[in-house]
Amino acid sequence: MKEFSVSNDTSAFEVPAVLDENGRLADHCARQAVTIMDTHGLVILTGLLSDDEADVGLELISQTIEDPDRSQCSFASETDNRYLRRDFCSLPSTPRVTSFAATLCQRVEGVVSEYCGRSRPVLEIATFTSYLGSSHQYIHRDPAGVISLFAAVEDVSEQQGGTVFVPGTHMYGGADNNHDGRAYEWMELFRTQCNYRILWHNLRKLWVMRKADRAALAPGEFRDRVFSTKWDQHQPNLLRFVLGKNSQFSLRMLGPRRVWNLYRNRQALDDLFSLVQTAPRKGTVILYRSDLLHAGPDNRSPHARRIFGMSIARDIIDPKYWHDGYSPHPSLTDRPLSFGDLLDSAPLPAPSQRVEHRRSA
Numbered sequence: 195m196k197e198f199s200v201s202n203d204t205s206a207f208e209v210p211a212v213l214d215e216n217g218r219l220a221d222h223c224a225r226q227a228v229t230i231m232d233t234h235g236l237v238i239l240t241g242l243l244s245d246d247e248a249d250v251g252l253e254l255i256s257q258t259i260e261d262p263d264r265s266q267c268s269f270a271s272e273t274d275n276r277y278l279r280r281d282f283c284s285l286p287s288t289p290r291v292t293s294f295a296a297t298l299c300q301r302v303e304g305v306v307s308e309y310c311g312r313s314r315p316v317l318e319i320a321t322f323t324s325y326l327g328s329s330h331q332y333i334h335r336d337p338a339g340v341i342s343l344f345a346a347v348e349d350v351s352e353q354q355g356g357t358v359f360v361p362g363t364h365m366y367g368g369a370d371n372n373h374d375g376r377a378y379e380w381m382e383l384f385r386t387q388c389n390y391r392i393l394w395h396n397l398r399k400l401w402v403m404r405k406a407d408r409a410a411l412a413p414g415e416f417r418d419r420v421f422s423t424k425w426d427q428h429q430p431n432l433l434r435f436v437l438g439k440n441s442q443f444s445l446r447m448l449g450p451r452r453v454w455n456l457y458r459n460r461q462a463l464d465d466l467f468s469l470v471q472t473a474p475r476k477g478t479v480i481l482y483r484s485d486l487l488h489a490g491p492d493n494r495s496p497h498a499r500r501i502f503g504m505s506i507a508r509d510i511i512d513p514k515y516w517h518d519g520y521s522p523h524p525s526l527t528d529r530p531l532s533f534g535d536l537l538d539s540a541p542l543p544a545p546s547q548r549v550e551h552r553r554s555a
């Protein structure tokens with residue numbers, strides 16, 4: 195996005211996956227991943243899945259997306275879903291989906307078990323596809339107390355829009371003591387600054403799309419994305435922005451004092467925080483703490499961006515709070531799964547040769 199700088203250097207958050215003889219992350223690898231996760235709020239495990247395993251994930255995603263009766267997610271951007279700019283939907287708990295999820299859980303057990311006990315519920319197993327013309331989400335935090343996992347089942351380019359994170363903005367006991375006891379205040383200012391720019395980025399893009407051949411707007415789409423009364427937290431909806439009906443970003447957040455603080459501290463904010471955009475290669479898995487500031491960017495390429503996602507609670511969770519941020523498939527609601535269930539489930543059969551080669555001695 196040209197309105198502000200986003201770094202594509204994710205090297206500080208990456209750990210090359212090395213597996214032990216049981217096909218799980220080797221101890222030293224898991225320890226390094228936990229340290230990075232605690233410091234920055236996310237970790238990127240490169241090469242965690244073999245090509246064959248990633249292909250299974252892609253096949254499961256494709257089958258779900260082709261199903262006219264798929265269960266679309268109710269969070270993120272419903273307007274983007276409606277106009278096929280995104281296709282966020284949950285995966286059914288079939289034996290193959292469960293095996294794929296079990297493979298991932300078992301491989302990252304050494305990291306996730308630092309945060310989630312065996313009895314903690316799997317909140318969602320889903321797929322997040324975005325197409326050309328989607329909106330850039332506002333920078334936000336997901337409901338707290340959750341570990342989320344994204345698996346790249348094919349290469350994701352910068353243009354396709356790998357998730358954007360603000361490293362180091364996760365919340366924990368005493369985190370607010372940082373930056374002279376003003377850490378949360380600075381984070382909120384930075385978020386507001388980013389979201390102001392994202393609003394303009396999305397509006398400018400929609401304006402261009404009005405006359406474009408590619409990603410041309412559907413009838414009624416401009417009105418629905420800019421002036422609709424319908425709930426949607428991630429559209430550049432000016433009506434809801436002015437009325438203060440968007441909890442992610444609205445005029446209410448731009449009082450005179452906040453605007454003055456933003457102006458006065460603009461350089462300090464850029465020195466304290468940075469936006470980092472991931473562009474995961476096939477087989478890479480990203481783990482992040484749900485309260486880390488992040489956003490799903492827009493897809494600026496003609497190629498669909500597909501990601502497999504899964505979220506596991508770190509604590510007991512109230513069902514309403516759960517469904518505000520996560521969309522379990524009806525089959526998962528009927529037959530709940532815990533982290534321990536997935537650790538005990540049969541994984542995908544025989545890892546491919548490529549994984550064998552990477553195993554530690």
Ligand SMILES: [Fe+2]
Nearest residue numbers: 334335336488
């Ligand atoms: Fe999110």
